[in-house]
Every structure is written in structure tokens, then in C-alpha cells.
Amino acid sequence: MPPSLLETFRILSSFEPPKGSLRAAPWEEYVDWAISQGLAPLAAYNLEYRMGGGADAPEWARDRLLSIYQGSVNDNVMKLVHFKRIVDDLEGRKMLLMGGAAFAEALYPHVGFRPVLDIQVMLRRMDVDGFAGYLGQHQFRPEKDELNSGATRVVSDGRTAVYLFSDVLGAGRREELQGVFDRSKPMRVYGPSVFRPDLEDAVLLLCLEFARQGFQVPWLYFVDLRELVTGATWMGGIYSRPLEVAALQERAKAWRLERALYTALSIVERLFPHTASIVEAARPPLRRATRELLNRLVVEPVSTPGNQAVIRGADRLRRLLTGQ
Template structure:
């Protein structure tokens, strides 16, 4: 029996794998995939897989060239941002600054730092440290900018090349005690000096789910790869996130942070996109009412898992409030 052509979802799964199967991209929809993958932050990893793991995977030359140029740009951009950041903060002492999100994941979840685009740096700190750290960055040409993305950051600064979002009440003003717990549990990032830390594994999962919910799940699909690796213990890396989830701790914090619905939704999306994650992800699902699960599956999980969708979900503001406990 003849094999069917690869769908857009099949192509995504193959090219987002850290161990892609050979011969699975016959008839792949390159016209639909390439531009969509670039927007979704998937191009660097896809380009590497095509060129170095799949023998180009029968992709047309134009698709390879376009993806490869994004890969090379991502490597250069990440190195520029992160090396410059290390130069600035490496000697800073006496602070506890937590690097969150893409910059924290690029070197702990991905086999190459260039695979995970880092559009900006996200940092969590005590509220009293925000102005002091912003002042420190001002000595390195970082100036305040408006929070045009409505990220919830306490302050946003930029030197014209790198945007840094400074967070204090990352969980909202009513959950400062829980936010303080993130700082207390954070793990050292010695490569960036004595003052830099990254979130503990369970906190990283919840912060990722919270970001998904706050953005109405209109997030780059590379973020679902982040969550895939967090949930499955970053087995390719042997680093701080390379361990099984502490499910009781995760569910307890999800309840305290009122993020159980967001956690359910993000884990359910990852399970649908990457069926191999089902054992770990399903074990970490919060115990929601059946009606709530069905609502989230129908209004969020299903639509989000359709690749190629470029617009936010209809009525997402109402669902966003539901997901974030507002």
C-alpha cells in the first residue's frame, strides 16, 4: 500500500524532534510549512534537522535555503544577546535575579543554543531590586521602554538590540508570597555569575503555562517544544531540568497560583502535538471537573492544535480570564 504524503502536523512533528525519523517527509507541504515555521520560531531546529539529520529530507532547495538562513541568524542573534548579557552581569554580586523563559531554556532544553530563538530576556526579582537593577543596566546603555506587549512586566528596558523585561509580581499583586517562593527555589546559573538563577523545574512548567494563558494561547509553537522538554525531563541534556516532574509539588503550586486550568490546557496541547509525551503529561494533569475539561478541550486545545492557524482564538479574552483565575 502506498504511503500517504506528510501533513503539516506530521512535518512539524518530524522537524521539531531531537531525533527525527528518516523517510517521514515524503510529499511534505513545504509551501505551507516554511513561512509558518519561521513565524512559530521553529525554523532553526527544522533547518538543522533537514541539513544534518535527514540528508535534506527531500526538501526543495528554496525551502532549505530559507530555513538555513533563519538558523544562521538565530545562532548569531542568540550568541550576541547572551554573550553581551553575560559580560554585563557576570561580575554582579549580592543579588538574586532569575532568568526565565527562552533565555533560560535555550541552553538547558535544546542540544544547541541556536535552536531556541530568544526574542527578549525575561527576569524575575524582588520588587525592591527592580529600580536598582534597571539603574545598573542604564550604565550599559539600557533605557526604559513602554511595555507595548502588555507583558505584565514591572519595567522594560532596551539598548536598541536586546529587550529585557523586569518582573517582580509575576503572579499578580495578590500572590507575592507565591512569587517569593519562585525566587527561593531558583537554581544557580553559574555561567552568568553569582547573581543569576533560573526557575526550578515545576516553577518553569507553571510559568510557561501561565504565559500561554495570558497570551490567549497565541504563542509561537516553539513554546510547546519548551514544555515538551520540561515535562519529559530534558533527557537530551543532563542538566538542571533533566529529572522527572515532582507531580504533587506541581499540582499543589498550580492550585496555589490558581493556574490549574492553564496547566491542564497547556499539558493537553503538548499531549496532542507530541503523543510520546502522554505518560508524563497525563500524570501531571490537574483534577478538573469534567465539564471544565470538555470546555477547555473544545474551545482551546482543539483549535490551538491546528497548525497553520495565524489568528487568535475567537472569544479568547473570556477564556483567558477563565484560565488565569481572573
Template sequence: MPLSLLDTFRVLASFDPPRGALKGAPWDEYVDWAIAQGLAPLAAYNLEYRLGPTAAPEWARDRLLAVYQGSVNDNVMKLVNFKQVVDELQGRKLVLMGSAAFAEALYPHIGFRPVLELQLLMRRMDVDGFAGFLSNHEFRPDSVPAHSGATKVVTDGRTSVSLYSDILGPQRREQALGIIDRAKPMKVYGPSLFRADLEDSVLLVCLEHARQGYDVPWLSFIDLRELVTGAKWMGGVYSRPLDIPALLARAAEWRVERALYTSLSIVARLFPEAAAEATAALPPLRRATRELLDRTVVGPISTPGQTSALRGLERVRRLLTGQ
């Protein structure tokens, strides 16, 4: 029986894919979709080094492998350059979030997780100072609109850096400061760089999903899968079980319970092996709310290959972010 696009995704998004599981895979459909969703690097590695050269047609392997090689080079360039810039910065507490914080903490190889931009959270009073510091390294204000509420965005023409302060909105500045206070050191980037705690990282991913109306690359659901299941392959800072009471308490404080429910429900549908951990962390929403979210967001978003936007996107955003 031919594999579905979802079946193919599950195999190639695994860190330990089963051999012989791709017979009849829809390669014509999968390859372009996977590249657009940021999945190509991990898929290419699995095809070349885990599943063997006969698992996919040569043209599919070649296209995915080219993206993988480009991702490795691009990630190394961005992250090494950033390290050189911030390595000796003293006296600050800057929290690296998103793809740059996840690439080496959640994935067995840094090239598996493309880093499109750098995102940093800091106290409001530090934004202008850090932007000025970056200006000494050829970073200038970006001409594009600020991403997802970033206070400031700068770029050196190769790497975009989004600087956040009130990431939870002006009414929840105290909770945003809590993220900074709980952050863990990232010594590889010097004394001023930190990464968000595990439970905060889960909620920040879910909040980003909601603010984007779930128009996000499927790679982000792999990020969330690994956070929820304790990054079992890595033995690092995120390799522990979720503190579910703390997670749910913070979700209530941030008013992101609906976003948490939605994102975890999508992960449970996409990855059967992560369903138990994801379901255990679901917040206790009213039944009517759960059914609405399942029908209008979870079901449609969990269908790969869908290209149309969710109906009533602004309403969905407001519903999910508690606005």
C-alpha cells in the first residue's frame, strides 16, 4: 500500500527511522513540500546515512542533500559569526530563543535545524544598548517590519537579529522578566548569553505558533516534539521531563492555555511516539473550547500539504493568544 505524505514525513522526521519504511512514498509530492517546511536537511541525512541509497530515487536524494549541505554551511556561518561578536560581552543577560537555541540542544547535528534568524530576549533597558553594540559589528536597522512583536530588528546583510523585550505584551512585563531570570547559561557564546528554561521554551514556541496563526514550518513541530519528550537523544539542558504543574501555571499566567493546548494536540497527532507526553501536558480547557480548537485549527494544521490559510485567521489569533 502506498505511503501517505504524513507517513513519509513521520519516517524522515525521526532521529531513528526504521529501515524499509519508505516503499511507495510520494516523492514528487514530498520533496518540494519538505523543502518549504524546513524538513529537507534532516530528511537528507536520514536518506543518505540511515536508510541507505535505495530508499529514495536519486533525484530526490540529490535535491534534499543539496539543501542539507547549504543548511550546514549557513548555520555554521551565522552561529560562528555571532559567537565572535558576543563572546567577550560582559555584564548582560541576553536570552537566545528559537532555532539558534534549538539547533545544537535538540538535534543530533546542528545542520538538521536551519537557523533563519537569531532571536534574543532582554530587558527593555538593554535593547538600545545591545543594538548599539551590534552596530559596531556592521549590524544596521532592518528595513522589514519587526517580526512577531520584536522591539528592534537589525541585520548585517546576512543574518537578521530580532531583539525582544515585552515578548508577552506590555501587560505581562513581570512574566517576561521571569523568563530572563530562569534562563540557563550558554557558555559557548560567552558570559552574557543564556537560553530559556524548558517550560518557558515550550510556551514560547506555542505562543509563536498562535501569533503566526499556525502558518509556521512543520520543522517547528519537531522542535516542540523534542522539547516535550525531553530531548532524549541529546543529554543536555533540555533532556529532562517537563515540570507539568509549572508549565500549566505559567501558561495560565501568560494566558496562552489555548495555544498550548493547540500546539501540543498537533504534536500528539503528528508523532504517535510523543502523544503520551504531549497529552499529559494539555491544559484543562472547557470541552466546547477543546472541540472548537480541534475542529478549526488542530485538524486542518495536522494535514500535510495543505496550502490554504485558516479561515478567520485574525479571529484564530485572538482566540489562541487570549486577546
């Protein structure tokens, strides 16, 4: 029986894909979808270097995916090296990298596997104007937040957008936000001012982003979450440890993100069945009616690859998932 789109996704998003033929995979459907979901670089590497003989994939599919992989490697290096040069000498500040810029080399065996489309930085509100002005000295100019990301400022040099976030947990949770800064770990490669969130905080900040986007996010983000919750076993780095489940659930409750965490973990379990035992332990307890509602309205439709339908009642859903 030929592999489904979901099975093809699971195989080609693995860091240890099983060897075998994918000749009968739904390539016409998969390739465009994988590119749109940020999955093409990792898929291309698996086909070319891990699965032997390209897993019998058609040459046109391999060529298209490989071109995306090569472009991702070059683009990531350009963006991250340029950002490093800008912030390397900054002292006396504390800023946290989030998203792809924090994950590409911490969760993925090769920095090119995880496209970094933009750079997300979390700062204290009092530091936003100063850092935006500093970036302005390096040709970064203000831009509109086209993604409705909730960033306090967005600046770009025409190649890379930098999203500056503050008060991400809301103005009433400054003590909790201070805890995120206090627990953060240095990213010394970027100089003395750049840090990244600790593991449990990284999971919850990612869930917060999912919730604010109504879970209409690229599937690459679920690969990020898979690696976070399973302890980045391929890397031996900052995120390579088991989750502290009690701390995760306690913070989720304090941040009013229990429903978002439940939903995100449930999607990861559906997409990657091998995570089931970890997800079951980490998933926050919710009322049965709430679980059934989230499963029906979010988990099931989002877990269907190729489903382009916008979830109904997206604004109401965002409020539900972010505890508003």
C-alpha cells in the first residue's frame, strides 16, 4: 500500500528516517506542500544522504527539494552571521532569541535543516526603543507587522525582518516574565547580551505563538516542538534533557496557557506517535468537555496534512487558547 501524505511527512521529517522505497509516495501533493510548510530542506537531506538512492523518489521532486535545501543553508548562514556581527559587541543588555534563530542549531543536526525566515527577539519593554535604534544604525528600518505577530516593533534591512517582543505574557504577568529572563541561558556565540529561554519556557512560548496564530502555523513548528518535548536527543546541547513536567504544568497554569499546551502536545502526539508517552506525562489536566472541544475544533483539523481550511471562529479560539 503506498504511503499517505502523513506517512511521507513522518518519514522525511525524521532525523533517522527508515530506509526503503518511497516510489509510490504522493509526490505531486507532497512537494509543494512541504515547501510551503518549511519542511523541504530536511526532506531533501534525508532523500539525498540518509535513505540511499533517493528512496526511489522521482528526479524532479528530488531536484526541487534539494534546491530549497541549498538555498536554506545559504540564507540561514547569511542571516545569522549578519545578526551576530551586529550584536556581538553589545554589553549591558539582556535579550532572548526565540523561534528559528534559537532552534536551528540547538534542535537540528544541521543549521540548514531549519529555515530561519526572520529573527525573533524578546526584550524588556524599556529596552525596545534602544535596541530598535541600535539596529537602525545598521540599516534596519521600521516595518508593519504584516503577520500580526504581536511584536512591539518590527524592523528590516530589506533581507531580514527582526521582530522585537516585550510583555509577551501580558502587562499583568511581569513577575512571570522576569522569571523567563532569570532562567534564560547564554548564547555566547552571539556575545554577552544574547540569551535564549530555558527548555520549559521555550515550550510554552512556542505554544503561546501557536495560540496567537490560531494554530495556523507551518508544520515545521511542530517539528520544533517534537524536538523540545523529546529532549533534543540528537544534539547534546541546552535543550537535550527531559522536560521538568511539574514546572511546565505549573508555569502553563500561571500563564493561563494550559489549553494551548494541551492542544500543541496533542497535535505533536498525532503527528509523531512515538512521542505518546512523553506527551501523556506532560499534558495538563483539563475537563473532559474542554478536551473534547479542543480535539474536535483544533487538534483534528490541524493534524490533517494538506488541510488549507481556516479554523472557524479563529478570533474566539485565540482568546480561548490564551486564557483571555
